[in-house]
Amino acid sequence: MLWLWIVLISQFCNAGAQLLDKFLLTKKFSRPGVLTFWTAVGNLLGVVFVFWNFNFQPSWSVLIWSLVSGAAFTIALQFLYMGLKTGEASHIAPLVGGVVPMASFVLSYFLLGERLTMVQAAAVGLLVLGALLISSEKSQRHSGVHIGMLWAVFAGVFFAASYVVARYTYLNDTFSTGFVLARLGSFVAALPLLFFPGVRRLIFARDKATAAKEKSGLLILAVNKVLAAIYFIGMNYAISLASATLVNALAGLQYAILFVLIYILSAGHPKFFHEQFTRREVVQEIVALLFIFAGLVLVVS
Numbered sequence: 001m002l003w004l005w006i007v008l009i010s011q012f013c014n015a016g017a018q019l020l021d022k023f024l025l026t027k028k029f030s031r032p033g034v035l036t037f038w039t040a041v042g043n044l045l046g047v048v049f050v051f052w053n054f055n056f057q058p059s060w061s062v063l064i065w066s067l068v069s070g071a072a073f074t075i076a077l078q079f080l081y082m083g084l085k086t087g088e089a090s091h092i093a094p095l096v097g098g099v100v101p102m103a104s105f106v107l108s109y110f111l112l113g114e115r116l117t118m119v120q121a122a123a124v125g126l127l128v129l130g131a132l133l134i135s136s137e138k139s140q141r142h143s144g145v146h147i148g149m150l151w152a153v154f155a156g157v158f159f160a161a162s163y164v165v166a167r168y169t170y171l172n173d174t175f176s177t178g179f180v181l182a183r184l185g186s187f188v189a190a191l192p193l194l195f196f197p198g199v200r201r202l203i204f205a206r207d208k209a210t211a212a213k214e215k216s217g218l219l220i221l222a223v224n225k226v227l228a229a230i231y232f233i234g235m236n237y238a239i240s241l242a243s244a245t246l247v248n249a250l251a252g253l254q255y256a257i258l259f260v261l262i263y264i265l266s267a268g269h270p271k272f273f274h275e276q277f278t279r280r281e282v283v284q285e286i287v288a289l290l291f292i293f294a295g296l297v298l299v300v301s
Contacts, residue, residue: 059173108167131292166178166182
């Protein structure tokens with residue numbers, strides 16, 4: 001059960017990272033593409049794994065699919081940031097988490113031939129139900145379905161594709177080989193963002209006000225990416241040890257953590273971070289968390 005502990009620690013770190021993502025998109029970076037680009041640049045730090053059991057002569061299939069996995073991850077990030085920019089983190093992030101295990105199950109079924117037991121399928125169902133229930137948003141900006149949710153669904157599909165394809169590469173080569181090549185694919189997929197003048201102008205900011213704002217944002221981004229790196233490395237290593245569907249289904253835990261963090265910050269530090277919570281919404285999200293925890297119990301049983 002080593003993979004389970006790795007996933008739990010990873011999800012806690014990712015909850016903190018997503019909280020900072022929303023802060024950066026609200027206070028520091030006006031365009032999601034800027035955050036996507038810098039995240040992809042940060043992902044290049046993953047090439048240090050080239051010194052750990054890296055295969056310098058991978059097969060063409062491992063090479064191509066590793067690059068595809070990385071590219072899909074960057075595309076997923078862009079959709080996630082677009083969703084967070086539009087909606088509230090406590091709703092968008094769980095919706096992504098609800099889509100990922102469903103898409104992972106379908107892709108793993110056809111691409112990897114994975115099959116789940118009845119108990120495992122029930123666990124995935126509860127986790128997905130909890131994530132979807134917690135995603136329902138009612139605020140001053142939105143009530144019900146909105147465009148941010150569409151971006152969240154796209155993000156979930158591309159995250160699932162990235163993880164399932166990564167699982168394929170780990171089954172056919174060493175972990176470090178697939179991981180390093182995917183980081184390169186992630187960076188290459190971010191380069192087209194530079195063709196957008198608005199994104200390019202903010203990335204290579206020259207006026208003092210914009211440069212200062214981005215510099216402070218990059219400091220926060222550094223902390224953000226340390227948390228995200230722990231999450232990402234942990235999740236990928238866990239996927240190399242266990243089913244991609246089960247590993248991704250445990251994403252529900254991070255949304256429980258995220259909800260608690262956002263609720264505390266909104267109540268105690270509204271200038272730093274603020275989201276609205278009606279009494280009905282709090283009850284709804286608590287019910288959703290109960291579904292999530294029930295799913296977790298079935299996963300470990």
